Amino acid sequence: xxxxxxxxxxxxxxxxxxxxxxxxxxxxxxxxxxxxxxxxxxxxxxxxxxxxxxxxxxxxxxxxxxxxxxxxxxxxxxxxxxxxxxxxxxxxxxxxxxxxxxxxxxxxxxxxxxxxxxxxxxxxxxxxxxxxxxxxxxxxxxxxxxxxxxxxxxxxxxxxxxxxxxxxxxxxxxxxxxxxxxxxxxxxxxxxxxxxxxxxxxxxxxxxxxxxxxxxxxxxxxxxxxxxxxxxxxxxxxxxxxxxxxxxxxxxxxxxxxxxxxxxxxxxxxxxxxxxxxxxxxxxxxxxxxxxxxxxxxxxxxxxxxxxxxxxxxxxxxxxxxxxxxxxx
Numbered sequence: 001x002x003x004x005x006x007x008x009x010x011x012x013x014x015x016x017x018x019x020x021x022x023x024x025x026x027x028x029x030x031x032x033x034x035x036x037x038x039x040x041x042x043x044x045x046x047x048x049x050x051x052x053x054x055x056x057x058x059x060x061x062x063x064x065x066x067x068x069x070x071x072x073x074x075x076x077x078x079x080x081x082x083x084x085x086x087x088x089x090x091x092x093x094x095x096x097x098x099x100x101x102x103x104x105x106x107x108x109x110x111x112x113x114x115x116x117x118x119x120x121x122x123x124x125x126x127x128x129x130x131x132x133x134x135x136x137x138x139x140x141x142x143x144x145x146x147x148x149x150x151x152x153x154x155x156x157x158x159x160x161x162x163x164x165x166x167x168x169x170x171x172x173x174x175x176x177x178x179x180x181x182x183x184x185x186x187x188x189x190x191x192x193x194x195x196x197x198x199x200x201x202x203x204x205x206x207x208x209x210x211x212x213x214x215x216x217x218x219x220x221x222x223x224x225x226x227x228x229x230x231x232x233x234x235x236x237x238x239x240x241x242x243x244x245x246x247x248x249x250x251x252x253x254x255x256x257x258x259x260x261x262x263x264x265x266x267x268x269x270x271x272x273x274x275x276x277x278x279x280x281x282x283x284x285x286x287x288x289x290x291x292x293x294x295x296x297x298x299x300x301x302x303x304x305x306x307x308x309x310x311x312x313x314x315x316x317x318x319x320x321x322x323x324x325x326x327x328x329x
Contacts (some may be wrong), residue, residue: 045293063104088315
């Protein structure tokens with residue numbers, strides 16, 4: 001099954017890359033890349049690090065029991081693993097890593113990751129909802145945004161019910177026979193406790209503020225990418241493009257969202273009237289900066305902590321199988 005996931009992800013990525021390069025003229029693409037204004041590149045790299053730092057601060061706020069350095073290190077290590085492993089195992093790995101030197105439980109760490117990801121999707125959807133009417137988007141695009149919004153609202157409502165009635169879920173699961181009845185209640189209790197703690201106003205509000213600041217940095221960074229390749233945009237362009245990239249990058253594919261990221265980014269910019277060559281250059285360039293930055297930072301923290309990628313991959317898979325039992329060695 002693990003091998004089949006790799007092949008399926010690779011097939012999706014190759015198909016996405018084929019679509020992203022559809023209609024692109026190689027000579028024009030080469031000219032766009034070679035004429036890039038490289039003086040903007042250091043600013044793009046700086047904003048990438050600042051954005052990651054803001055996200056780490058948001059995660060620290062949701063967790064409450066870790067230092068900023070621990071959150072920043074685990075976040076970059078998780079991003080690195082997401083670029084190397086399928087099915088976003090890096091999200092599980094960072095929940096595993098962030099507990100080092102703390103009394104934080106595994107399920108509580110997973111609950112904080114879930115809160116962060118839901119908050120991320122909410123901000124992306126809000127940005128898309130804000131941008132679409134200003135772009136004279138077709139009715140079908142607004143219908144899709146509405147449908148996603150309804151589904152997201154239902155998911156958040158379900159989590160709220162689960163968190164506010166923390167005893168119900170574990171009590172129901174405890175009635176299951178065999179090992180499920182022994183392990184699942186503990187997992188459900190830990191997850192709901194983690195969601196309850198991360199979702200308390202004193203942690204949720206600062207976390208959301210820091211997460212939103214990370215998005216603001218990313219929106220500004222997108223303008224830097226536009227200027228890097230010789231054009232410019234406006235806030236509507238930034239909000240729309242990054243929201244499309246956020247949702248497109250969530251599609252299962254090869255590690256690092258290779259292909260689907262480029263397709264989402266170039267499709268968004270093409271829809272706004274930019275040329276195919278420019279659109280692909282911006283999408284691929286921004287993705288390359290993102291991957292390179294997290295590779296350097298994540299690799300540095302892994303080496304400092306004497307961790308290997310294979311060990312973390314094994315721990316992440318174990319965490320996926322037995323989240324209530326995985327322990328830090």
